[in-house]
Amino acid sequence: MFQIDQYAYTNRLLKVHPGEKMAFAIITMIICLISQSLAVMLAAIALMAAAVIRAGIPLRVYIKLITVPALFLILAVGAVAVSISGQGEGYLWGIALGKFYIGVSPSNLYLAVLLFCRSLGAISCLYFLSLTTPMVEIISILRKLKVPSLFIELMGLIYRFIFVLVETAESIYTSQSSRLGYRNLKTGYSSLGALVGNLLISSYRRSEILFTALSSRGYTGELRVLETKYIVSGKNILAILAIDVLLVLLSLAEMSGGGLIGRIYN
Amino acid sequence: MAEFIIEAINLNYKYPDGTMALNNLSMSIEKGKKIAILGSNGAGKTTLFLHFNGILKPSGGQIRFDGKDVKHNRKCIEELRRNVGIVFQDPDAQLFSASVIQEISFGPINMGLSRDEVLARVNQAMKDTEIDQLGGRPTHFLSYGQKKRVSIADILAMDPEVIIFDEPTACLDPRLSVHVAGLLDRLSKKGKTVMLSTHDVDLAYTWADYIFVINGGAVSGQGKPEDIFRDREFLAGNSLVRPWIIDVFDELVNKGLVFGDLPAPRTREDLLSCIPAGERKSRTVLKIIK
Numbered sequence: 316m317f318q319i320d321q322y323a324y325t326n327r328l329l330k331v332h333p334g335e336k337m338a339f340a341i342i343t344m345i346i347c348l349i350s351q352s353l354a355v356m357l358a359a360i361a362l363m364a365a366a367v368i369r370a371g372i373p374l375r376v377y378i379k380l381i382t383v384p385a386l387f388l389i390l391a392v393g394a395v396a397v398s399i400s401g402q403g404e405g406y407l408w409g410i411a412l413g414k415f416y417i418g419v420s421p422s423n424l425y426l427a428v429l430l431f432c433r434s435l436g437a438i439s440c441l442y443f444l445s446l447t448t449p450m451v452e453i454i455s456i457l458r459k460l461k462v463p464s465l466f467i468e469l470m471g472l473i474y475r476f477i478f479v480l481v482e483t484a485e486s487i488y489t490s491q492s493s494r495l496g497y498r499n500l501k502t503g504y505s506s507l508g509a510l511v512g513n514l515l516i517s518s519y520r521r522s523e524i525l526f527t528a529l530s531s532r533g534y535t536g537e538l539r540v541l542e543t544k545y546i547v548s549g550k551n552i553l554a555i556l557a558i559d560v561l562l563v564l565l566s567l568a569e570m571s572g573g574g575l576i577g578r579i580y581n
Numbered sequence: 582m583a584e585f586i587i588e589a590i591n592l593n594y595k596y597p598d599g600t601m602a603l604n605n606l607s608m609s610i611e612k613g614k615k616i617a618i619l620g621s622n623g624a625g626k627t628t629l630f631l632h633f634n635g636i637l638k639p640s641g642g643q644i645r646f647d648g649k650d651v652k653h654n655r656k657c658i659e660e661l662r663r664n665v666g667i668v669f670q671d672p673d674a675q676l677f678s679a680s681v682i683q684e685i686s687f688g689p690i691n692m693g694l695s696r697d698e699v700l701a702r703v704n705q706a707m708k709d710t711e712i713d714q715l716g717g718r719p720t721h722f723l724s725y726g727q728k729k730r731v732s733i734a735d736i737l738a739m740d741p742e743v744i745i746f747d748e749p750t751a752c753l754d755p756r757l758s759v760h761v762a763g764l765l766d767r768l769s770k771k772g773k774t775v776m777l778s779t780h781d782v783d784l785a786y787t788w789a790d791y792i793f794v795i796n797g798g799a800v801s802g803q804g805k806p807e808d809i810f811r812d813r814e815f816l817a818g819n820s821l822v823r824p825w826i827i828d829v830f831d832e833l834v835n836k837g838l839v840f841g842d843l844p845a846p847r848t849r850e851d852l853l854s855c856i857p858a859g860e861r862k863s864r865t866v867l868k869i870i871k
Contacts, residue, residue, distance in 0.1 A: 541686030
């Protein structure tokens with residue numbers, strides 16, 4: 316997670332208007348979720364991978380990152396692909412268990428692949444966004460979109476204090492293990508309990524100090540800060556529009572034509 | 582007569598659990614001076630600072646800013662916070678935003694300044710604290726020293742009359758300590774009243790124009806640094822040690838190397854320059870004398 320955050324601040328697309336990146340990711344994701352076409356989903360996955368590579372994130376890193384949700388997805392769609400029925404006809408692969416057959420039918424396999432690609436496509440879009448756009452900027456775009464300020468401020472504070480919390484937890488953990496706190500399972504449990512309890516108390520204390528510090532700078536219930544100005548690039552917006560319109564057209568064409576896999580299967 | 586910018590008059594503060602944090606404390610801060618506040622942990626320094634900024638309301642007594650009584654209504658408190666800034670000890674507890682620029686802009690925006698003015702102040706504050714390279718970096722990638730400087734820039738951007746630093750050099754490496762001390766001097770030269778609390782007697786002795794010592798929630802002593810730190814009895818009673826410059830100077834006087842009627846040196850350079858040149862003896866001569 317921290318690796319993603321690091322790339323968000325150092326990638327080559329950092330200077331691109333965050334609104335453009337966000338629009339690209341979200342619109343493509345919506346198309347990917349709505350479309351019934353496998354080609355569109357594959358295109359979305361490829362597009363996002365290309366965009367991430369363009370941002371200067373090493374392919375190796377991206378593959379590693381995308382493998383995590385992909386593994387989860389394989390497990391999940393596995394259950395969709397496998398079905399049980401009374402007769403074994405039409406199964407690509409199956410075994411007989413008494414009167415029943417357990418196996419994979421082509422239609423279920425197609426469904427599973429579709430589900431897998433759709434999810435992976437949506438995940439790629441979100442990965443693109445989080446790898447190229449710092450959280451601070453996502454938040455400021457949300458603010459411009461008039462998302463309620465309570466939500467925005469909470470997001471900002473949570474993001475900032477995740478790092479403080481992890482740092483505090485790390486230092487407590489280090490100090491505990493340097494005194495043999497994790498020597499065996501028993502001490503480990505009690506140390507972990509103390510760590511969590513301590514973290515809660517110290518977070519509470521910290522929130523009090525933060526409130527004091529904010530008040531002393533004139534905080535009256537709203538966290539107003541300076542927004543960075545970005546240059547809107549017409550070229551980028553055109554490119555985003557072109558790509559997404561193409562995806563929609565592809566999706567529509569596929570729908571009337573019966574789909575890529577559908578055609579192969581027929 | 583001296584002009585006082587902040588005064589605390591018979592200030593009392595009782596914590597909800599009944600502990601008396603401030604006990605009839607009175608203190609007058611002269612405008613434009615460099616003030617150091619010394620006192621052991623738990624003496625009430627931070628509590629006092631929070632009164633100066635209107636965060637805490639005294640249980641008894643009065644705060645006065647620029648000759649006027651501070652009333653605990655919204656307008657008065659806002660006015661006070663505009664004029665008195667506090668840099669807290671732990672930057673991680675003070676910084677709320679992941680973006681350095683947004684963090685520093687918070688104070689000036691609350692003051693209702695225009696966007697251009699805010700931007701100008703943020704840039705100036707970043708320049709003054711030498712963090713102008715860090716504007717685009719998120720706060721969680723910064724080192725402790727960098728975070729500390731952001732927390733100072735937070736307050737500089739508000740350009741208050743009085744700036745209070747709660748232990749500004751704690752946990753800083755020597756180079757940064759020197760940097761911060763230089764910054765404090767520059768602020769003072771600009772006419773700001775600068776206050777700091779510290780455990781570093783050497784810093785207090787060299788830097789301050791005037792020193793307050795707080796003990797048990799009250800002022801146990803005040804005066805010019807050379808007066809405060811040459812009073813051995815007072816120092817012992819307040820668990821303070823003597824600055825090394827005074828120790829060395831007194832030893833030089835005792836050994837007859839320096840005349841005792843000279844004013845005590847305040848800085849390392851002053852001390853070194855008052856040591857007279859001796860006769861240079863070679864090692865062999867020294868051995869023969871032995």
